Amino acid sequence: MNGEEVFTELPWFYTGLAAYMLATLLAVYGVVRARSGPAGAAVTRTYESAVLLLITAGVLLLTISLAVRWLRIGHGPFVNLFELLISQLFSLGLVYAIAYWRLPVIRPTAVVVMPVLLLMGAWVLMIEPVDSAYPPTYYNKWLWAHVGFGKFFLAFCLVGAGLAGIILMRGIQRLAPFFRSLPPDKVLDHLAWRFMILALIFDSLMLIAGAVWAQDAWGRYWAWDALETSSFLNWLFIGAALHARLTYRIPIRVGALAIIGIFVFAFFTYFGTPFVSEAAHKGVI
Amino acid sequence: MRKCLRFLASTKFTLLGMGLLAVGAALSYDNPVDTPVWVLVVPMAILAVNLLAAIVSNARINRRGGLLVFHISLLGIVILAAIGRLTHMVAHIEMVDGDTFAIEELQNVRRGPWHSGELEKVIFIQGPYTVDYAPGMVRGPTRSQVLVPDGQGGWERRVVGDDKPLILEGYRFYTTFNKGFAAVLTWMPDGAMPVTGTVHMPSYPLFDFRQTNRWTPPDGDEIRFWLQLETGLTPDEAWTLDPRQAEGTLVVKVGEHRVELAPGEAVRLPGGALRYERLSSWMGYKLFYDPTLQWLFIVAVVGVLGLSAHFWNKYATHPWPQASSALDKELEVANAGGGKSL
Secondary structure (H helix, E strand, O other): OOOOOOOOOHHHHHHHHHHHHHHHHHHHHHHHHHHHHHHHHHHHHHHHHHHHHHHHHHHHHHHHHHHHHHHHHOOOOOOOHHHHHHHHHHHHHHHHHHHHHHOHHHHHHHHHHHHHHHHHHHHHHOOOOOOOOOOHHHHOOHHHHHHHHHHHHHHHHHHHHHHHHHHHHHOOOOOHHHHOOOOOHHHHHHHHHHHHHHHHHHHHHHHHHHHHHHHHHHOOOOOOOHHHHHHHHHHHHHHHHHHHHHHOOOOHHHHHHHHHHHHHHHHHHHHOHHHHOOOOOOOOO | OHHHHHHHOOHHHHHHHHHHHHHHHHHHOOOOOOOOOHHHHHHHHHHHHHHHHHHHHOHHHHOOHHHHHHHHHHHHHHHHHHHHHHHOEEEEEEEEOOOEOOHHHOEEEEEOOOOOOOHHHOOOEEEEEEEEEEOOOEEEEEEEEEEEEOOOOOEEEEEEEOOEOEEEOOEEEEEEEEEEEEEEEEEEEOOOOOEEEEEEEEEOOOOOOOOEEEEOOOOOOOEEEEEEEEOOOOOOOOEEEOHHHOEEEEEEEEOOEEEEEOOOOEEEEOOEEEEEEEEEEEEEEEEEEOOOHHHHHHHHHHHHHHHHHHHHHHHHHOOOOOOOHHHHHHHHHHHHHHOOOO
16 A cells, blocks of 8 residues: 555445445344244344345445545546445445345345355455556446446346345255245246346346447457456356256256356456456456 | 258257357457357357247247347347458558558558458548656557548548547547657668658657667668657656657667767768658557448347347236235234234
């Protein structure tokens, strides 16, 4: 860390992360209480409100953190891993909070989703919050569309993975009672694939916007660079999984594993691939 | 025949095509030039045949408007991408300040066998450029001035750079990180007419300390050049590369003979005299041509809209479950006194 620099965004980030952590603990506690019959069910509902409140608070605090950094360094969180992770913590939290609020049926997925966000938060803690230089090609307005669609894509994948996680956990005898209040696996499976279809739509939009941006920025709309290839494979995997479901009788748990696999691949597309290469799109910044 | 069509339209065939395309994409990763094009062409062809057969024969697709639009658009994208590869052109060119675009100056030209653009109609004159650098030599915006015909016998000044290409006759000229200085020289051979040309130095500031090049005049000895530049470069501070503000002394070496030339000075060399006219600059452009670009965009967007409309309608008739029915039942029991009060 540069001794002269003051990273004023960090306190907001730490508090936002703390809110996410409390939400995680409450979500887990709520699911544990749900095991204990009707009273537990009522407690669960109470805790769900608190979980929603804490996730919302976390999103607001991360919004402030991003805004403070933006004002300090003069550009949005688009360049280095520190910025990308905080930005994703914000957007994943926001989309999940909306889904959590509007679809009460998915609320127990918080025990899968929130730990993923906490993992990302822990990763941020291990990264130096160094300021980044904004590449000239990033001034293009299509960057916003590309990044925005990508955020929805990953968020819908995350919700799908949350539901898939519940399905898989219910397959373990000792964990099944914690999720007994949820609808049958078939309903969860159906719901999870709905989110994966939403992910496919936003993945498609992300690829289109990214291609337009790449054409403007680097004079080619597609060049099979690391990130482009990974993103395309992601799109292909979702498409193939949907077609496989139409073709074969895929057991629900196998489908759930496929969703988790797609999410993991998408996660590494975002947070692995760009940083294996020199920059978000290797060699072209 | 019908059995064959059914197989071609089947989702099993789709999965085969997708699997092969995934392999092709993985093989093309980061190395598209050295990878055989067939690893992508074969799966794309399989998927195109599969899409066509499915669109024609699969009622689950062709009776659902949105899904039909999506699959037609996928087929359209494959066809347009193929046309794009057959008609495309990619090249590079280094344009010296004041020079007019000339096709023969193009380098690394790659074009599809059906390329039939009207490159000969492209006319523009390169002007000066500036490039901003943030502290630490981080490249910022590039502003390259060009003159293009205004259609009324005059010239129109345009500023291009980074994500704003110069587009003429469908050809897109993108500025690149590759730019630098050039020495404008006049070679005055003994008993022959003088010739003026430029010697391009390596990219600047990337090769700040290697501003060298060499040239051999007709019937003369090889001349080595070294350009000593004063550009105001300050690596730790913000700086703007503006070749108009730069000064350059040209070191000329022939064998052991070495002389430093300021602009306007000349030196006598074996076979003639060489005059260093002035310091100039060059901008490296990437040229890109693909007549399918706009269509690809439109077809892709229409496809996603079709897919979205399909699922919008489907979800409208099968609403999202709003709550866990089991949990709600338990709560009803609890509220009715069947459970512990909170």
